Amino acid sequence: MAASKSKQNGSAKPAASPTKDRSFVTRWATRLIALVVAYFTCSFLDSIKDRWYVFDPPFLHELARSAIAASPGDTAGMIQHIVTNLTETYPSSVIALNSGLDRNEWFFNNAGGAMGAMYVIHASITEYLIIFGTPLGTEGHSGVHTADDYFHILEGEQWAFEPGALTKEVYRPGDVHLMPRGVVKQYKMHKNCFALEYARGWIPLMMPFGLADVMSSTLDYPTFFKTSRITGREMLRNLLIGKI
Template sequence: MKFVGLISLLLVGLYMVTNWLFINVLPHRYIFDKDELMTMVNQTLERNPDGNSTAILTDLGASLHDRYGKFINELNFDEWVFNNAGGAMGSMFVLHASVTEYLIFFGTAVGTEGHTGVHYADDHFMMLTKYQMAHTAGELEPEVYYPGSSHHLKRGVAKQYHMPGGAWALELAQGWIPAMLPFGFLDTLSSTMDIETLWKTVKISAVNMVRNALWGKI
């Protein structure tokens, strides 16, 4: 019983420390501003009124690289990877990954639906094409987010979500990013067995986090 009590005390202490850091320290380590990114998204959409996905992602990727320099990976369609998490499947390109932030392009050509996961981070899902629907337990009508709008999934909140084929978004997460990684890995180990994709995802995440840390961005 003493051992259980000690473990419980350590877990409570760990939570208190990480939560204090989340509120008081992590925001000072962020380099991305959600409002600025949303402005860039809308400017990109205005330049591409026909809604062509390739043109929008290419245009926005270039603008992000111009704005944030070495902290943004140049868009390369050969470096996209699948992402299976919460029963949903899509593909993503990692623009930035560090201990406190990630910025990715995420979407699906054929449609998907699943669980958002519960994260130790705030997630901002900025729609570029089509739409995203979200459902909170107890709400009988869906939230619907169209191009130029952002779905803010707050830390610790869970929802169901749906995206039709051809829906693409810019996704910003800010918080304890390593704590989000198991959500992105467990579907591989429990169902898909797509070890190659898992290895690519781990490699991309690790390389980006270490490189950005060496540049002073945690």
């Protein structure tokens, strides 16, 4: 009997400690509170992000059209026209622009299966303005983004379509292809197609899409670091003058 009791006592599991139970509940309550605070903070910031925008979409559309008229068939001339006008319109105390047009500032971008080259005119937390295109043509997935994207065709032609559409959308020089945030499309840029692309929203959250192909497919790490360096540099330049 004594041996049996001893065995039973030896195999009995100790009761859960009240202190451990309270610690478990406290941890999960803290995580839940942090999640709720993060959600409402992000919702609040999203509701006021408009106050940090500097560029005006109708102005950029007119600027793209005037660049086409000023330098028909001359992509370099169009880009020069755009950058010169932006520099004259927006003071450096309000927004930082990468206006040097140095050829070394161009880099490849592989995203969603499409490939082209891009030049960053402006990058901040809530806006970016770039030149993107290719003389060879490309096709791919638009990605799902946290920003509205305005694609101003300067040269060439872009096609796009959404699931369920049985006809393609066609965008030619002077047209703007607006992609509201969250919209997904397949798109194709024909040979010698270049565009002025403007995005407004949460730009850092777009970066994973722009860099994922480098990590999983092309393994072009020099381009990865160049993209990160130039984009990060321009965002920092803008933060230093108070442009979010």
